Amino acid sequence: MDGLPPDAADLELPAETMRAMLDAVAGRVLAHLASLADQPARGELAGAAERSRALREPPPEEPASLESLLEPLFAEWIPASFTTPGPGYLAYIPGGGLFPAALADLIQATTNRYTGVWQAAPLLCQLEANALDWLRALLGLPEGARGIFTTGGSTANGNAILCAREALLGPALRDGVLYTSSQVHHSVLKAARHVGVLPDRVRVLPVDEAFRLVPAALRRAVREDRARGLRPFLLVSSAGTTNTGAIDPLEELGRLCREEGLWHHVDGAYGACFQLCEELRPALAGLAGADSLTLDPHKGLFLPYGTGALLVRDGACLRAVHGASAGYLPDAAEADLYDPSQLSPDLSRGFPGLRVWLCLKLFGLRRFRAALLEKHTLARAAARRLAALEGFELVGGEPALSLFAFQLGWPGASLAERSAATRELLARVNARGRVMLTGCVVDDGRFLGRVCVLSFRTRRERVEECLAALAEESRALLAQPPRR
Numbered sequence: 001m002d003g004l005p006p007d008a009a010d011l012e013l014p015a016e017t018m019r020a021m022l023d024a025v026a027g028r029v030l031a032h033l034a035s036l037a038d039q040p041a042r043g044e045l046a047g048a049a050e051r052s053r054a055l056r057e058p059p060p061e062e063p064a065s066l067e068s069l070l071e072p073l074f075a076e077w078i079p080a081s082f083t084t085p086g087p088g089y090l091a092y093i094p095g096g097g098l099f100p101a102a103l104a105d106l107i108q109a110t111t112n113r114y115t116g117v118w119q120a121a122p123l124l125c126q127l128e129a130n131a132l133d134w135l136r137a138l139l140g141l142p143e144g145a146r147g148i149f150t151t152g153g154s155t156a157n158g159n160a161i162l163c164a165r166e167a168l169l170g171p172a173l174r175d176g177v178l179y180t181s182s183q184v185h186h187s188v189l190k191a192a193r194h195v196g197v198l199p200d201r202v203r204v205l206p207v208d209e210a211f212r213l214v215p216a217a218l219r220r221a222v223r224e225d226r227a228r229g230l231r232p233f234l235l236v237s238s239a240g241t242t243n244t245g246a247i248d249p250l251e252e253l254g255r256l257c258r259e260e261g262l263w264h265h266v267d268g269a270y271g272a273c274f275q276l277c278e279e280l281r282p283a284l285a286g287l288a289g290a291d292s293l294t295l296d297p298h299k300g301l302f303l304p305y306g307t308g309a310l311l312v313r314d315g316a317c318l319r320a321v322h323g324a325s326a327g328y329l330p331d332a333a334e335a336d337l338y339d340p341s342q343l344s345p346d347l348s349r350g351f352p353g354l355r356v357w358l359c360l361k362l363f364g365l366r367r368f369r370a371a372l373l374e375k376h377t378l379a380r381a382a383a384r385r386l387a388a389l390e391g392f393e394l395v396g397g398e399p400a401l402s403l404f405a406f407q408l409g410w411p412g413a414s415l416a417e418r419s420a421a422t423r424e425l426l427a428r429v430n431a432r433g434r435v436m437l438t439g440c441v442v443d444d445g446r447f448l449g450r451v452c453v454l455s456f457r458t459r460r461e462r463v464e465e466c467l468a469a470l471a472e473e474s475r476a477l478l479a480q481p482p483r484r
């Protein structure tokens, strides 16, 4: 390391060294951001397995210079990846990377205050509590609801299942049955297993042609399980599925859950943040009636990866699951104050709230609403135009939020031929390097193409490029369709 102090045990760095390091990183980062729009939408991944193995090395006993580490990081390793923060990333559910979040991370890592227990940093805990309470209010949950930040939607879903389990099953864990649809995010099935709801107590219900859970099927399944002596306790529905963006009929499902005494968890990791837009609230009707709700600020609020959130209607449930004391710890904070380790699984932790707080304050909600509405408008217009092109069919209808699925085909094409043509189309469009699209396989084995507009950097021009690429490549493909 440049400027290493003569006393090797002293890990503190001189101020001028730190400033030089900040400058070096700032230069790299700003150059990287400036080039994002021209970077290939999907980096060069050929030979990635060999290259990964070639990176293995013994632990570094001796110091290295920052420059010798930054150079390969930015020149070789970062480029060998999906360009997730770029405007062409329309794959999976795009993330974000709002710049001020990086400043918050720098501040939290350098000040390194302890936000695990309220007593150690009460005002910082309150900033995080504010951010959580803003999310609660924006999503329409009542004041008694409380939230936690998690590393992502997956752990938020896990904590929701824990709350439902604790509230409704207690020691009768093994009898509890969880219901969800075939389109649910796989993290729910994984989380169920983590918290002791084993696969034989999970009912994956079929969906309708728009990929939505069918309430009548839920009611039937619940009754059947009751007749078997089991205890139905939880429905996990989706506010925007990862495959096609489908929104389950949340209002009707919520009613049904109340009638049947089920906890209603809504997985809104993709879709919940669209509730910020008044125009989109009808599509999400019933969302605010959830007993618990997952949202992912690293998707719908454009933050960098590492920030999910869970809101729970009866805030006491979080404490029931996570509250704990120890002889060496201070007493828990008074009930109205936010004491993170009493409500969430971590003790020592980062300070995830600072990213959210800083970004919401700096930009203001109006700009988030405008950005979300723009993504919706772009996706909707793109879907309509694609549907008007020869050979394209929207599958699951127009986008309720900002994600839609499609298939390419021709009259008389079989299901397998349509799937193969759609796969080939995505491969050709992706090979152009301007956008990255991914597909999904749905219940009947069909492969669908998808477009998800959620990166804050995806603006109209890039969506136009995507449409042009789909139009040109589909024409070429239909002229000589791949048969299978």
Ligand SMILES: *Cc1c(COP(=O)(O)O)cnc(C)c1O
Residues within 6 Å of the ligand: 093, 151, 152, 153, 154, 155, 185, 187, 238, 240, 241, 242, 267, 268, 269, 270, 296, 308
């Ligand atoms: C992304 C996503 C998840 C998982 O969230 P992570 O933040 O990736 O852990 C869960 N559910 C849905 C609907 C998602 O889109």
